[in-house]
Amino acid sequence: MTAMRRFLPGWLSSYATLYILFLYLPVIFLPIFSINTAATPKFPLSGITLHWYEDLPKTPALIDATWNSLLVGISASILSTVLGILAARSITRYRYPGRRTINGLIMAPLVLPEVIVAISMLLVMLQLGLSLSLFTVVLGHVLVCIPYSMTVLTSGFEGFDRSLEEASADLGESAFGTFRRVTLPMVAPAIISSLLVCFTISLDEFIIAFFLTGTEATLPIYIWGQLRFAAKLPGVLALGTLLLLASFVLMTIAEILRRRAARRTQNEGGLHA
Amino acid sequence: MLERVQSERIQSERTMIEIRDVTRSYGSFKALDNASLAIREGEFFSLLGPSGCGKTTLLRMIAGFDTPTSGSIAVDGQPMDGIPANRRPTNMVFQSYAIFPHLNVEQNVAYGLKRLKLQGGEEKRRVEEALAQVSLTGLGKRRATELSGGQRQRVALARALVMRPKVLLLDEPLSALDKKLREQMQVELRRLQQAVGITFVLVTHDQYEALAMSDRIAVMFGGRIAQVASPKEIYQRPVNRQVADFLGGMNFVKAEIVEENGASLVLDTLGFGRVRTDKPKAFMRNGGAATLGIRPERLRVLWDNASAKFEVAGKVVERHYFGEITHLIVEIPGLEKPLSVTETNDFGADDIPVGAPIRLAYDPEALVAMAD
Numbered sequence: 001m002t003a004m005r006r007f008l009p010g011w012l013s014s015y016a017t018l019y020i021l022f023l024y025l026p027v028i029f030l031p032i033f034s035i036n037t038a039a040t041p042k043f044p045l046s047g048i049t050l051h052w053y054e055d056l057p058k059t060p061a062l063i064d065a066t067w068n069s070l071l072v073g074i075s076a077s078i079l080s081t082v083l084g085i086l087a088a089r090s091i092t093r094y095r096y097p098g099r100r101t102i103n104g105l106i107m108a109p110l111v112l113p114e115v116i117v118a119i120s121m122l123l124v125m126l127q128l129g130l131s132l133s134l135f136t137v138v139l140g141h142v143l144v145c146i147p148y149s150m151t152v153l154t155s156g157f158e159g160f161d162r163s164l165e166e167a168s169a170d171l172g173e174s175a176f177g178t179f180r181r182v183t184l185p186m187v188a189p190a191i192i193s194s195l196l197v198c199f200t201i202s203l204d205e206f207i208i209a210f211f212l213t214g215t216e217a218t219l220p221i222y223i224w225g226q227l228r229f230a231a232k233l234p235g236v237l238a239l240g241t242l243l244l245l246a247s248f249v250l251m252t253i254a255e256i257l258r259r260r261a262a263r264r265t266q267n268e269g270g271l272h273a
Numbered sequence: 274m275l276e277r278v279q280s281e282r283i284q285s286e287r288t289m290i291e292i293r294d295v296t297r298s299y300g301s302f303k304a305l306d307n308a309s310l311a312i313r314e315g316e317f318f319s320l321l322g323p324s325g326c327g328k329t330t331l332l333r334m335i336a337g338f339d340t341p342t343s344g345s346i347a348v349d350g351q352p353m354d355g356i357p358a359n360r361r362p363t364n365m366v367f368q369s370y371a372i373f374p375h376l377n378v379e380q381n382v383a384y385g386l387k388r389l390k391l392q393g394g395e396e397k398r399r400v401e402e403a404l405a406q407v408s409l410t411g412l413g414k415r416r417a418t419e420l421s422g423g424q425r426q427r428v429a430l431a432r433a434l435v436m437r438p439k440v441l442l443l444d445e446p447l448s449a450l451d452k453k454l455r456e457q458m459q460v461e462l463r464r465l466q467q468a469v470g471i472t473f474v475l476v477t478h479d480q481y482e483a484l485a486m487s488d489r490i491a492v493m494f495g496g497r498i499a500q501v502a503s504p505k506e507i508y509q510r511p512v513n514r515q516v517a518d519f520l521g522g523m524n525f526v527k528a529e530i531v532e533e534n535g536a537s538l539v540l541d542t543l544g545f546g547r548v549r550t551d552k553p554k555a556f557m558r559n560g561g562a563a564t565l566g567i568r569p570e571r572l573r574v575l576w577d578n579a580s581a582k583f584e585v586a587g588k589v590v591e592r593h594y595f596g597e598i599t600h601l602i603v604e605i606p607g608l609e610k611p612l613s614v615t616e617t618n619d620f621g622a623d624d625i626p627v628g629a630p631i632r633l634a635y636d637p638e639a640l641v642a643m644a645d
Contacts, residue, residue, distance in 0.1 A: 173388065
């Protein structure tokens with residue numbers, strides 16, 4: 001036992017270091033090669049430049065793809081958050097038969113192979129006679145975003161003390177007034193968090209967009225297209241770095257808000273005297 | 274004593290809450306079974322009972338959060354049928370306090386006033402006044418999450434009182450507090466009720482809380498109201514064994530009814546012999562058997578050669594020391610269960626050896642007859 005105890009800490013910390021390295025090495029390579037003067041990603045770096053970043057706004061196709069991605073991301077995040085609010089409220093607030101099953105079915109797309117989901121969605125769209133456009137991409141993204149939206153929102157709604165709404169009614173407020181003055185401000189952080197998470201997922205999502213988009217490319221699809229040209233690689237790396245940064249910032253804000261929402265609804269009760 | 278006199282002055286005979294034949298069923302389960310009750314204006318009234326006795330259900334129906342399956346509730350003469358919680362002249366202090374965590378103390382207290390659109394600083398004045406009533410002056414800007422349990426409770430009180438309700442409903446408001454704070458708040462709540470003169474309806478499972486604060490108590494079991502009376506009467510003249518048992522300790526002695534007339538009962542008991550007692554108002558004879566009760570503190574130890582007109586003799590079988598009092602278990606020949614006796618330690622009750630013979634004096638006034 002004592003030998004184990006002496007051996008473990010050293011072993012554990014090197015294991016942890018390797019673990020983190022494995023996770024983040026690719027992420028570190030991206031920004032490093034995006035400031036390399038040479039077009040080929042190879043060490044040692046031939047020089048440092050922000051040239052590739054400066055070129056980004058000068059590419060019209062990229063600007064178009066960015067707008068498309070923003071449009072899809074905003075639409076998908078709003079839609080899936082609204083649907084998520086309804087489902088999360090119902091699942092956390094009421095007890096009814098089939099509640100768990102419904103929850104499971106809503107969460108399922110999280111573990112379904114995305115290629116299969118994308119192909120099935122394509123089949124459905126075609127059956128419905130919808131022509132492929134950014135609209136179909138939005139629908140696809142709503143499908144993959146809802147489980148994430150649900151996760152964030154249920155953790156914000158869970159433990160919402162019902163007596164808060166009763167207290168509001170007791171003090172003379174109407175049902176709508178209660179929603180506006182109590183429910184909404186309490187769950188607002190969770191809602192914003194869900195919007196940010198969904199937006200980030202939509203912004204980075206490739207497979208579904210690839211299958212469901214028509215002629216308009218989103219950012220990941222644009223990047224995919226650029227990869228055919230070796231000379232364009234540094235530009236893609238620069239763009240990728242920016243996307244990574246945006247995702248990281250958005251997810252951090254989302255997580256902070258989610259925790260705040262969970263704390264708000266859960267530390268009720270006044271038991272800590 | 275002074276407070277008691279004051280309370281009787283404020284209290285009127287006018288009925289503030291009238292509960293008539295109210296039943297609340299969930300499927301085949303009756304949470305409340307045909308309850309009728311009249312709560313007077315300005316009264317501190319407690320609904321007392323174990324969990325699941327229907328006391329909270331009744332309170333929530335008065336507040337408007339629940340609807341009677343049958344029967345009716347009226348507040349200040351107004352029938353409450355179909356009137357939602359937000360339009361009732363009642364306000365509630367919730368068990369969890371339900372302080373809005375996204376608002377500060379002042380905003381919490383002003384929550385209900387906002388709708389009234391008061392003019393010229395009236396809102397601010399009333400908030401200040403309510404905070405002063407619960408001794409929270411100066412804490413208005415505190416965030417709800419920065420408050421202690423006792424402070425949250427005061428905010429909940431102020432938030433309800435500021436609405437100047439006809440009735441203040443309190444759902445186990447002290448149960449989340451520690452013992453010392455709870456006892457302090459009991460005194461404060463009672464004092465506050467005297468000061469504002471509003472009808473208070475308190476739900477509690479703590480018999481001492483109910484006894485200490487109330488003008489009258491309704492004791493409830495299994496959805497039914499067992500007894501409605503003053504704390505003293507409930508304690509001294511419980512209507513049945515269940516009520517007696519729920520409020521403090523009670524020795525029960527099997528008795529045989531020998532004679533029954535309008536005002537009194539004559540009972541034959543083993544141990545206490547033949548006893549004449551007052552007949553309780555709600556006494557319902559159930560065959561020839563009855564139960565005689567006596568509180569452990571109404572049995573006094575007789576020292577040395579002292580004697581009393583009424584006494585029983587036995588043997589000490591157990592002794593438990595509780596600081597200011599000692600709890601003795603005394604076996605009496607003829608009784609199937611030994612008697613519990615609590616005696617103050619002034620005269621050395623804590624030194625009585627286990628196994629020693631002992632004589633106990635009692636006042637026949639302290640004997641209570643109960644239907645079986």
